[in-house]
Amino acid sequence: MADEKKVYLDYNATTPLEPEVIGAITSSLTEEWGNPSSSHDAGVKAKKVIDEARCNVANMIGAKSSDIIFTSGGTEGNNMIIQTAVKYAYHDMSNGYPGGDNRDKLPHFITSNLEHDSVKLVLEHLAEEGTASVTFVPASSKTGQVDVDDVLSAIRPSTCMITVMLANNETGVIQPIKLISEKLRQINQSRKSLPKILLHTDAAQAIGKIEVDVEDLGVDYLTVVGHKFYGPRIGAIYVRNLGDKDVPLYPMLYGGGQERNYRPGTENTVMIAGLGKAAELVVKNIICYKNHLSSVRDYLEIKLQATFKDRIHLNGKFATSERLPNTCNVSILSDKLQGHKVLSNCRILQASIGAACHSQNRPSPILLAIGVPESVARNALRLSVGRETTKDDIDCVIQDLIQAVNQLENHITET
Template identity: 55%
Template sequence: MNVKNNISNTIYLDYNATTPLEDEVLETITDALKNTWGNPSSSYPEGEKAKATITTARKQVARSINAQSSDIVFTSGGTEANNWVIATAIEHFERTQVKSQHQGEHRLKPHIVTTTIEHDAVTLPLINLKDKGEIDVTFVPVDKECRCVTVDDIVNAILPNTCLVTIMMANNETGVIMPIKEISEKISAMESESLRPLIHTDAAQALGKILVDVEDLGVDYLTLVGHKFYGPRIGALYVRGLGEGGAPLYPLFFGGAQERNYRPGTENTPMIAGLGKAAMIANDDLKSISEHMREIRDYLEKRLLAEFGDSKVKLNCSLAPRLPNTSSVSFIGQNMEGYKVLQNIKGFVCSTGSACHSNECKPSQVLLNFHVPFDIATNTIRLSTGRSTTKEDIDAVVKELKDVISSLSEIAI
C-alpha cells in the first residue's frame, strides 16, 4: 500500500503520526459493519456472532504480543489506556496503604517514576495530578551518552511509596528504544520491604516495527494503539494476569458489565475486529516489514549524508537503538528551522516537533531532553517511513530537500 495524497499525489513520510488502514483491515471492518452489527451482550444469534468476532480479535491482539487473551481489554486508544494505568496504580496504592497502615501513622503520597521524553498521554496526566497535590512524580532524564534512560537511573528513583514505573517502549520523535526488559528485571529483583511498583510501557510506536513480547519484557501493563500499525483508531491495554491475581485494574467508568466489568459501554465490534486483523498482520509479517523499513530508512540517511555532508545535516540519536523506520533529521545553518523546511515542501509530507507562533519558534522539548542542542532541535524534521515506502520515493524526497535547503540558504545570505 503506497500512500499518496489523492489531490496532490504527495509522498507520505509521517507514519509515526498515523498510518492508513491496511486493505485487509478495511475489508474486515466493512464485513463487521455489515454482518456483526448485533449487540455482543445479547444472547440471540446476531449478538452471539458479534461476541464471537470480539473474541477472535482479542485472541489476535494477545497473540501479537505473546499474551493471554484474558489479559486484553479494548480501549478507545492509547490516551485512555495510559490514563487508566495511572489511575489504577494510584488507587491500588491507596487501597494497599489503608490495609497495611497502623492507626496514627502518616499516610504517604503515591509516587510515580517516569521519564522526560514520554508522550503527552503520560506526561500531562502526571503533571496534572502532581499540580493538584495528589501524587509525587520523578521525571528521570535521558543519559547523554547512550541517548536513553539507564536502568540504574530508573531504579535509583524508586522510593518506598513508588506505585508505578511508566516508560515508553520507543520514542515517537527519535525512534530510540528504551531498555524495558532490563528495567523490569532489575525492579523485580529488588529486595525491599515495600511493595514492588507496577511496571507499564506505552508500546504505541513498537508493534509492527519491532518484537513486542510481554513475557520477555516482564511488564504489568502495555499500551497498544491501532492507528500506529495500519489499524483503526482504537487501542488495547494488556494487564498481566487480569482477574487471576495478577496486576490490578480498576474501572475508570461505570455503567454496563462489558469487558468483564472493567470497561462499560457496548463494544465497537467493527473497530475491534479491525484492530485484531491489524495486530495479526503486524505479528505475522513482522520480519519482512521491519527489514523493509530499516532498508528504506538507512537508504534515506545515506542519501542525505551523501547530498549534504555531515557538516550540513545531522541525524539525531542515530547511534542509539532505534525503531527501523524513524529518522530525526536536522539541517545546520541559519533559516533552516523545521517549520520553514516544511512550508516549502510540496512533494511529500512529514512532521516537525517545533511549536511555532508568530515569529517565535520553540524546538520540541522531547528533542531537548534527548540532549539535542537548541539550534539543532529547532532545525529538525521527523521522517518516518512505512511498509510501502520505496527507494524511488526517497530519491524524490532527497531531491526536493536539496532544492528547498538551497533556496533557504540563499535567503539567509
C-alpha cells in the same frame, strides 16, 4: 503543483488502514452489527468477532487473550493504567509506609522525561492536585535512553509504578524496559511489607515495527494503539494475569459490565474487528515489515548524508542504542533552515518536526532532553517511513529537500 506526487513520511503520527483491515471493518459493518451482549444469532456473531480480535491482539504481543481489554485508544489506556496505580497505592498506604518521610504520604511514580503527553500530563496533573508525586528521570545525552540505575535509584517506599515508553516517537530510540523489569523483580522480592512496584510501558510506537513480547519485557501493563500499525483509531491494554490481586485494574467508567466490568459500554465491534485484523497482519509479517522499514530508512539517511554532507545532524542516532527501524530524526544545519520552514517550502514531502500533537514552531522538548542543542533541535525533521515507502520515494524527497533548502537560503520566491 497541485498534481505533484506527495510522499508521506509521517508514519509515526498515524498510518493508513491496510486493505485487509478495511475489508474486516466493512464486513463487520454489514455482517456483525448485532449487540455482542445479546444471546441471539446477531449478537453471537458480533461477540465471535470480538473474541477473535482479542486473540489476535494477544498473539501479537505474546499475551493471553484473557489479559486484553479494548479501549478507545492510547490516551484512555494510559490514563486507565496510571489511575489504577493511584488507587492501588492508596489502598495499601492507609497507615503510611514504614521508613517513609513526608513525601511518602503520596503514591510515587517514576517516569522518564521522554514520555508522550498521555503519560506526562497525567502525572503532572496528579502532582499538581496533590494526589501523587512524580520523579522524571532524565534521559542520557550519550544514549537517548533512561539509565536503568537512575530509574531504580529513584525508588522510595511509596513508589507504586514505573512507567517508561518502549520506543520514543520522535527519535525512535528503544528504551531498556527488559533490563528495568529484571532488576525491578529483584527489588520487589526484597520489599517485604511494602507493596509491589508495578511496571508499565506504552508500546504505541514499537508495535508493528519490531517484535513486542510482554513475557520477554516482563511488564505488568502495556498500551496498544491501533492507528500506529495500520489499524483503526482504537486501542487495547495488556494487564498481566488480569483479575489477580497482584496486578490490579480499576475501571474509570461504570455501566453495563462489558469487558469484564473493566471498560463498560457497548463494544465497538467494527473497529475491534479492524484492530484484530491489523494485529493478525503484524503476527504474520513483522519480520518482513521490519526488514523493509530498516532498508528504506537506512537508504534515506545515506542519501541525506551524501547530499548535505557535514550539514546533516542525525538526532537520536547513538552507537550503543537501538532505534525503531523506520525513524530518522534529522537536522540540516543552518540559521535559515528551521524545520517548520523547510517543510513549508517542500512541494511533495509530508512530514513533521516532532510529535503531531505539539507546536510546530518550537524546538522539540524530547530532542532538548537528550542533549541536542537548541539551534540544531529547531531545524529537526522527523521522517518516519512506512510499509509502502520505496527508495524511489526517498529519491523524490531528497530532491524536494534540495529545492526547499535552496529557496530558504537564496530567498527565492516562486511566482
